[in-house]
Amino acid sequence: MKTFRSIAKRFENAMVAATFAEAGEFETARQIARDEEIRARKISRKTGSAYATKTAVNSAARSK
16 A cells, blocks of 8 residues: 555646646745655665666676
8 A cells, every 4th residue: 555655646746846837936846856866866876676677687688
């Protein structure tokens, strides 16, 4: 259930940022997106998914 809430919160933040951007509040939209990116990085460090993603990308690049 935590995963669903996390995904729902990220989606909500993306929609809020899009709404501000549509209204011409670009700096506010950037700040919301930046805050979400920082939060996502903290979560990925805790779960190790950043390492897994980096490993997968490097493996794909070597296989070409």
